[in-house]
């Protein structure tokens with residue numbers, strides 16, 4: 488086989504065979520196919536797309552390019568969740584113990600944050616003592632015992648995707664639905680998922696700016712999942728404004744605890760129940776999504792979800808008393824300052840990605856992979872879209888260990904609009920199953 492022939496085939500909008508895709512990914516991973524040929528291929532795919540068969544073949548070829556985590560020693564259906572990335576997205580911190588509390592194993596590998604989006608691993612490290620580096624054996628042991636463990640990525644998973652994603656980043660070929668879908672799905676499958684729940688975000692803070700794009704991506708991923716034997720469901724959820732009220736690592740841990748006690752922010756709670764019911768249902772709880780949801784709601788109110796959180800935190804070395812005294816246990820910022828509304832009315836816009844960048848400027852997120860983060864830094868958003876606000880009332884409280892600059896305050900003010908009247912955006916746009 489010759490790469491040039493495959494490029495030409497795709498350039499003429501003909502489908503590649505499974506063998507051709509396998510060969511291409513194998514030889515790209517081993518560096519026998521150079522980046523310049525792969526970038527021509529990525530551009531041809533960008534313009535001509537891929538058939539369902541090609542997408543599945545590409546996904547599995549990338550899965551097979553590296554290590555695959557074997558979760559078979561864990562009893563039950565291993566359901567993983569993936570979010571396409573948002574601002575203040577505290578869902579995993581809530582979902583892991585919540586779903587475990589109804590008996591479904593959550594064996595989750597998570598990443599660190601970069602840019603305006605946070606990462607679950609960083610958030611968990613805000614709990615003193617919490618250890619994210621756990622051996623594969625111990626990981627399996629913890630999930631079998633407690634139904635939940637969340638650890639950092641280990642092993643050489645999907646090296647083909649790492650190479651291809653970096654190449655796409657510099658050749659303007661990231662925004663191709665088949666390439667994004669196979670990239671995401673390959674990582675979940677290599678991490679050992681039997682079933683997958685996808686939270687595809689849409690809006691200013693998200694990768695997919697429109698609901699239509701988000702829906703196309705979600706449907707593509709669900710099709711790939713089903714084609715390769717992994718039950719997959721998806722939710723299209725709003726990311727036009729940050730999720731919940733807290734943005735920043737320690738602040739989000741506190742928000743997750745509130746949510747697990749049944750009094751978290753309304754939007755975060757609802758999204759966790761929607762995603763959680765898909766996870767629980769795929770894991771065998773209830774005979775419908777509604778039944779799965781009932782089981783989760785019960786555990787939010789009877790203390791079982793919070794108990795699962797305590798067990799999960801202490802099993803990984805963390806101080807579980809954080810569940811009862813988050814303010815006493817979580818890192819505290821030296822400075823805090825309220826950002827006040829300049830006029831009365833209703834909040835009509837909170838530009839999620841820009842607010843995420845403001846939080847990053849305070850130290851809550853990383854500008855580059857090497858940046859140190861400040862686990863106490865972040866923002867608490869008091870007013871969400873549709874909420875009434877009086878002139879002089881706090882819109883946001885800023886927390887930082889650095890002096891809080893005018894630059895940050897102005898960044899926040901510039902990205903929150905108060906109008907005469909406004910309506911809260913729809914949280915769940917679509918459920919795809």
Ligand code: URA
Pocket residue numbers: 652661666667668670671
């Ligand atoms: N996220 C991924 O993991 N891959 C993509 O291609 C795009 C977003």
Ligand code: CA
Pocket residue numbers: 574575576577730731732733734739742755
């Ligand atoms: Ca949040």
